[in-house]
Amino acid sequence: MSTVRLHKVKRPGGVYWFGFEQVARDADGTWLRAPIGSPWHAPHEDGTSTMPVVVLLATGRPWAAWWVGDPAGRRLEIDVCLPPSTTDDGWRYVDLELDPVWHENDGRVEIEDEDEYEESWRGGFMSADDAKLARVVAEGCAQLLRRDTEPWLRRGWELLDQA
Template sequence: MSLRKIKRPQGDFWFDFEAFAEDEDGFWLRGPVGTPWRAPHATGSSEVPVVVLLAPGRPWAAWWVGDPADRRLEIDVCRPPERDGNGWQYVDLELDPVLHETEGRVEIEDWDEYDESVRNGWMTADDAKLARVVAEGCAQLLHQRSEPWLDRGWKMLPDS
């Protein structure tokens, strides 16, 4: 199953994941080490395992990244993901709340990309507001660690 992440103006990023679960929290995709990806500037394969949680109508996608140097849960703030013919797609809104699992630190990354997108008109005012509100809300969620799906993603992560 493909996941298409649209970054403006860079272009489309594609990941070839396996759909493996659906529950009350959404649709779960996984990519073990070696999962192919394509970007406008390169192609390759994943060096670390990942799990992704998506749901229609929800303006974020959660990525559990099994990087031994920095295990982390990254939230891609986005327009709500949509199913397409052979997978999923979403428009990235740049801001990324991240929980660095080992040290428990939460931060919101990519303010520079967000500012550039707003300044250059690649993001509407409504999308910019959505990005800020959702990023701040998701960062709080990561701090609180109260949602059961936060830990469920780690349990679903493929072995490195």
């Protein structure tokens, strides 16, 4: 296992990073895991995670999947983004704000952060092409979560349970 950072660029919010362990690489992408206590940094503060997280990334794919082990309600969040790329110390992507989310407690799927998407789009921090990509990918990922047929969806929960 190797230690990596995931840099998440939010426009206009700045660059956030999260410390992860790279636990696997397969046909679905690269799997990262952050157990409780993993470091993170935001433009306004630093801290450590209070819950385990697993992330699946792949170059060329405009989303990153986050399995979140929140004791108040586990969920799978899809960060719609410009396709992730590798860096010297891990990964980087630009967040396009819309987040399809599946909630384990009731099976509900919703697209969150519409307000952040509008702020980024209307504020000129997102191009028209990026805004269109965000909308199309968010809707497609929401449908994927509703179908629940992809094997990697279950793999993420398994890795989260090991964190």
